[in-house]
Amino acid sequence: MGSTATAKIVALPMVDKHADPEPVAVKASAAQMSASEIPVPEPEPIPTVSLTKVFLGLLGYVTRERIITALLACISIGALFLFWYLGTKYKFEFYIRFKNVPTPYEVYQQLTQVGLSNKYLFNIAMSVRRILFGFMIATIIGVPLGLAIGKYERVRDFFMPVVEIMRPIPAIAWVPMSIMLWPNNEASIVFITFIGAFFPILLNTIHGVHSLDGVLVRAARCLGASEIRLFMNVILPGSLPHIFTGLAVGMGVAWVSLIAAEMISGQFGVGYFTWEAYSLVDYPAIVLGMITIGVLGLACSGIIRMVGVLLMPWLAFAPGGRR
Amino acid sequence: MSMTMAETEVSKGFIDVRDMGVTFGANDNKVVAVDNVSLNVQPGEFVSLIGPSGCGKSTLLSIVAGFVKPTRGEALLDGKAITKPGSDRGVVFQQYSLFPWLSVRKNVEFGLKMAGVEQSKRNTTARALLDLAGLLSFENHYPDQLSGGMKQRIGIVRALATSPQVLLMDEPFGALDTQTRVVMQEILTNIWQQFRISVLFITHDIEESIFLSDRIYVMTARPGRIKAVIKVPLPRPRTAEMTDTPEFMNLVQELKGLIREESLAAMAPEIKDRGLSGFGMKVGPKGVGEIF
Ligand SMILES: Nc1ncnc2c1ncn2[C@@H]1O[C@H](COP(=O)(O)OP(=O)(O)OP(=O)(O)O)[C@@H](O)[C@H]1O
Ligand SMILES: [Mg+2]
Numbered sequence: 371m372g373s374t375a376t377a378k379i380v381a382l383p384m385v386d387k388h389a390d391p392e393p394v395a396v397k398a399s400a401a402q403m404s405a406s407e408i409p410v411p412e413p414e415p416i417p418t419v420s421l422t423k424v425f426l427g428l429l430g431y432v433t434r435e436r437i438i439t440a441l442l443a444c445i446s447i448g449a450l451f452l453f454w455y456l457g458t459k460y461k462f463e464f465y466i467r468f469k470n471v472p473t474p475y476e477v478y479q480q481l482t483q484v485g486l487s488n489k490y491l492f493n494i495a496m497s498v499r500r501i502l503f504g505f506m507i508a509t510i511i512g513v514p515l516g517l518a519i520g521k522y523e524r525v526r527d528f529f530m531p532v533v534e535i536m537r538p539i540p541a542i543a544w545v546p547m548s549i550m551l552w553p554n555n556e557a558s559i560v561f562i563t564f565i566g567a568f569f570p571i572l573l574n575t576i577h578g579v580h581s582l583d584g585v586l587v588r589a590a591r592c593l594g595a596s597e598i599r600l601f602m603n604v605i606l607p608g609s610l611p612h613i614f615t616g617l618a619v620g621m622g623v624a625w626v627s628l629i630a631a632e633m634i635s636g637q638f639g640v641g642y643f644t645w646e647a648y649s650l651v652d653y654p655a656i657v658l659g660m661i662t663i664g665v666l667g668l669a670c671s672g673i674i675r676m677v678g679v680l681l682m683p684w685l686a687f688a689p690g691g692r693r
Numbered sequence: 694m695s696m697t698m699a700e701t702e703v704s705k706g707f708i709d710v711r712d713m714g715v716t717f718g719a720n721d722n723k724v725v726a727v728d729n730v731s732l733n734v735q736p737g738e739f740v741s742l743i744g745p746s747g748c749g750k751s752t753l754l755s756i757v758a759g760f761v762k763p764t765r766g767e768a769l770l771d772g773k774a775i776t777k778p779g780s781d782r783g784v785v786f787q788q789y790s791l792f793p794w795l796s797v798r799k800n801v802e803f804g805l806k807m808a809g810v811e812q813s814k815r816n817t818t819a820r821a822l823l824d825l826a827g828l829l830s831f832e833n834h835y836p837d838q839l840s841g842g843m844k845q846r847i848g849i850v851r852a853l854a855t856s857p858q859v860l861l862m863d864e865p866f867g868a869l870d871t872q873t874r875v876v877m878q879e880i881l882t883n884i885w886q887q888f889r890i891s892v893l894f895i896t897h898d899i900e901e902s903i904f905l906s907d908r909i910y911v912m913t914a915r916p917g918r919i920k921a922v923i924k925v926p927l928p929r930p931r932t933a934e935m936t937d938t939p940e941f942m943n944l945v946q947e948l949k950g951l952i953r954e955e956s957l958a959a960m961a962p963e964i965k966d967r968g969l970s971g972f973g974m975k976v977g978p979k980g981v982g983e984i985f
Contacts, residue, residue, distance in 0.1 A: 583788075586792060588760060588784075588786070588790075589786065589790040590803070590807075591760075592759075592779070592780065592783065592784040593780055593804035593807055593851070593852075593855065594779060594807040599807055603807075604792065610794070682794065683835075684793055684836075687837035688793065689837065
């Protein structure tokens with residue numbers, strides 16, 4: 371991506387591979403010295419913020435690369451809308467049938483009518499709340515469990531058989547069981563969302579621990595890290611890139627599971643909204659529901675990606691850059 | 694260990710490896726990595742361990758570091774048996790081992806943080822060490838932004854941050870190009886001169902071992918045993934010019950002779966039996982080139 375390219379260009383000139391600084395001046399003191407006794411250099415002055423710098427920084431943000439990226443994005447989304455528009459305008463019918471599909475304008479009208487209605491917003495709020503609960507519980511359980519399974523053979527031997535049996539069961543297959551299991555509808559939908567998010571998060575976390583370079587663990591041990599500190603300071607941050615992959619995938623699966631659950635057993639929610647529109651033969655509302663789901667899903671994974679970038683600034687310099 | 698109090702005071706960082714044997718695997722795929730090795734590093738001494746590839750140098754170092762348990766014999770630090778890794782032994786690895794998610798300064802602070810030292814004190818110590826390594830201006834960079842030589846220098850001062858009694862180094866400059874290597878050796882002697890701690894340094898570079906060490910242990914091909922111990926009488930501080938002196942050259946020749954036999958043995962035992970002439974090769978006064 372363009373961001374890495376610019377970051378590299380800024381960072382690299384300072385790192386000259388061959389110009390290792392001249393050897394440190396020989397201070398031939400025979401006396402033994404410990405790390406705490408060496409002379410302390412002056413602290414660096416805190417850099418001041420200037421407006422021009424900020425402005426130039428923003429300008430630097432608008433690069434050729436970025437403009438091209440944005441342009442291509444506009445074109446591809448525009449093409450999709452154009453296809454939709456033309457299909458509905460000429461009632462395209464060749465195996466696939468555009469006869470009943472509402473036009474973009476009809477959907478837009480639907481949005482302006484129901485868009486700000488309490489019912490529509492409430493449905494969105496319900497779905498988001500379910501996702502939030504299900505996803506958060508999946509993260510809170512999945513990440514620590516994944517770290518433990520990845521680190522300790524005994525923990526893995528104990529949990530993995532169950533995980534292997536449960537994993538192939540798709541979250542949607544849990545719907546009937548979930549309704550039986552939980553006291554109310556809300557809890558059962560959250561549970562299905564949780565199931566959807568849980569396995570990608572768990573498995574990616576385990577993978578993250580396994581792909582951690584063993585020499586880092588050994589280095590930490592040599593530096594006096596206890597078991598708990600090793601977890602917090604090495605294994606967790608070392609697995610973080612994979613954990614975030616798991617969170618992104620988990621968020622996607624959570625939405626799929628949520629919508630299915632809402633369609634089958636729900637009251638309220640965007641999935642329910644879409645399904646209700648179908649049973650009421652309200653075609654524009656179907657498409658509005660679909661677009662809403664798409665936008666919400668996109669926003670959620672966007673948030674995860676942003677948190678990832680903020681939490682893992684070092685990845686910008688990792689070999690191969692940020693993918 | 695019958696030492697008086699006064700003696701224990703001065704003799705911190707005494708590594709003593711006794712009758713060490715290490716065997717990996719069992720039955721058919723049994724590998725005797727190290728066989729009956731005894732060596733020691735006196736407090737404040739710089740000792741190199743040199744030997745052909747696969748002779749068990751890393752294994753030996755891992756035992757002193759506390760990662761591997763010996764099959765026979767024991768390793769002692771200041772008279773106490775080594776059982777697990779600890780911050781009294783700093784280790785520098787052959788692979789780059791900086792934590793990529795921590796800034797350069799946080800990497801150096803790591804050991805102090807584990808020891809529960811407060812933030813402001815960690816900070817000053819780390820900055821002083823980075824200054825010593827000539828890398829203070831990079832304190833806020835991430836390891837992935839640095840060259841290999843820089844990473845290893847930071848690895849060295851990171852290991853020194855907790856004021857260990859000994860420093861264990863496993864071919865720390867093995868991955869660097871020749872010029873960087875020479876500079877790194879000089880930086881290391883300077884740092885060592887200031888700290889005066891015991892160093893066990895593994896290498897397979899003859900010049901490097903002579904330039905850095907007070908004593909050099911030469912190991913045989915696998916199963917690794919100690920073949921010879923060589924004292925390096927060159928004065929300190931060592932400078933790059935010393936590598937051209939006759940004393941230095943003589944030591945190089947002596948070590949080359951010792952090691953050549955072992956390298957050949959390591960590669961193909963039958964070569965050793967037949968002798969090189971059996972292959973129609975001429976063995977000149979300088980040996981068969983740089984096999985090692
Ligand atoms: N965990 C292990 N399991 C089985 N065999 C091992 C293990 N570790 C090392 N060995 C074997 O022990 C021998 C010595 O290995 P070691 O890594 O100590 O050699 P080395 O002298 O450091 O070699 P090099 O110079 O190539 O780094 C090798 O033959 C290696 O295959
Ligand atoms: Mg080795």
